[in-house]
Amino acid sequence: MAGERGLQKWKWVAFFLAPSLSGLLLFICYPILSSFWLAFNDWNLLTAPEFVGLANFEELVGDAAFWSALRYTVTFIALYVPLVFVLGLGLALFLNRRARGMLAVRTATFLPVVASWVVVSLIWKWIFNPSYGLVNYGLKLIGIEGPAWLFEPQTAVYAMVITSVWKDVGYVALLYLGGLQGISETYYEAARIDGATRWKSLRHITLPLLSPTMFFVAITLLINYFQMFEQVWLMPMRDSAADRQVEVIVSEVVKNAFSYNRMGYASAMSWVLFVLIFIITFVQLRLQKRWVYYESE
């Protein structure tokens, strides 16, 4: 790379990178840096930002709405992540079998993943409708009076978890499927020769060799769901208790930024969210040594 030819080459690299790099710098890097600066300012969009030091962060500590949003986010993750983690694995094991028509089944399980949240929320709002929805109709058949789902805060969380699992399980299964298909058939052959049961093969071959995929799934799910937003913005019924009470961190950021015109406070909240995600990911990376098995090691 050294010398004039190296420099010449870098010029070309920069030239070809420029179109996407300039977008990245302008629309991603610059807003990230300026939001960091704004977090220490009070800015209502109408007058110039005013430096307030750590005041935004101090306010955050005592803000009941922020803690409520954090509580809902964590509740959501605690219900959603284990469910989609296990169901995705089960689905991947099922899809990994060789059978007629499996390609069609695989495609079908992936359709919700590519559907937009707006469409998905419309469908599931109908399914969860307390008066004419499918869920309560089914419950009625077995003699249960169904709840008001997307109207009440508690049941709305369950309904949104169910919808999110339905939407995402195909994606998680696809990741697992990739992992499963990377496991060499020879391990299973050897196990069969030694008389291992299917359960033992799963326990001692599949799961350990799949652990890097599991690790990847766990990390990305957590990162994504700390930033969950669409469900909470779209699904609760308008003006219902769920609509007015269930907020997650990102919806709280959006409200503060665009409804309350508190850009500085919203930026502070975003940075706290970033630090939170950073810490959790860091801890996960540290813990991976205890359970993730890399074949090459």
Place this chain on the structure above:
Amino acid sequence: MSRKWLMLVLAMLMLVTVVPVGAQDTQTINYFTFSAAPDHLEDLDLIIQEFQAQNPGIEVVVETAPFSDYFTLLQADISGGAAPDVFELNYENFVTFAANNVLLDISGSISAEAPYYPRALEAFQYDGKQYALPESFSDVLLFYNADLFDAAGLDYPAADWTWTEAIEAAKAIRALGDDTWGLFSPLQFWEFYKKAAQQGECEFFNEDMTESTLNSAGCVEALALMKSFTDEGVMPTAAQLSGVSDSELFLSGKLGMLVTGIWMFGAFADAPFTWDIQLEPGINQKAHHFFANGVAVSATTEKAEAAAAWAEFLTSSEIAATVRVESGWELPALNKPEYFEAYLTQTPPANRAAVFAALESPVTPPVIVRQNEMQDAVNALLTQVADGTLSPQEALDQAKAELDALIQ
């Protein structure tokens, strides 16, 4: 030069000639609006043409945005130093803008004969200065399904009704069928501050705005009355409505009385039953919503005189008023009965005089700089009253604490 090039050059020349020559001596005013699009752009054009005819040398260029995006875009324009010269504001957002010094004081440029409703003009004053002109108003009344009243053998609502009579009538209508409801007046911020005014002894804040007084006995009484609508079983809960809107319920002929705005006249025009309007029932006194949109001039405009002239023309000229009334595009906030004659003779509803009778007891929302936060906080607590998690007293104690923090 090849033919291709020649064509290109010609095309460029044509583009250039589209730009008007001699534009230098024309002042261009940018006007930003949410109320005109999408239904009333042609009506706005009529007003602009008349203004431009009377004021040669001023050109009005319109930009529109839907209400949901309007204020975000407006703030972005203002903070980016590209504020429109003239723009619409609703009353609730007016104080925020006025308090941040982004509006021009136009007290000096309003002509004395402009026939504004004094109350409407006052609404757009801040610190004793006129920061915007009232453009239009609307109010909220009691809409009733006359057929259901007939079926229940009831007299139609009267102008002097209180909620006691309304609830009795609602019970009789509710008894007509399982899916027939008596009345709808939801438990939310807007209805609450109005019921508070009807109660008469409930104020959101003390006079010098240092403290919220929302947990007073009067406020608790007003809120308890609202809660009684669902407790008495005459009003459906949100879950019982299951996503059907109040206006859909009314249009389906299954709702006796609905408290809603006069902007619903058009939507209800073809209802398959007889309906009319009446003043809203009161508690200790009458109170009716008074919603107003105003037109403000940017503090940074370089064409203040032309901008103020346009703002005044748009809000008070006869052509603007008649175009608005005839096209059903809100009502001008003008004290000129002759402008409204055509409006009063249209039916339904037959009792359009109630629209103006309601102006004798107008209430405007409590307004603070952190308006949206107050509304969200109050709304969240009201839903907890609706679902029985909090009593009216508990909810208002909590609301007082939250509002106190917001006015610090």
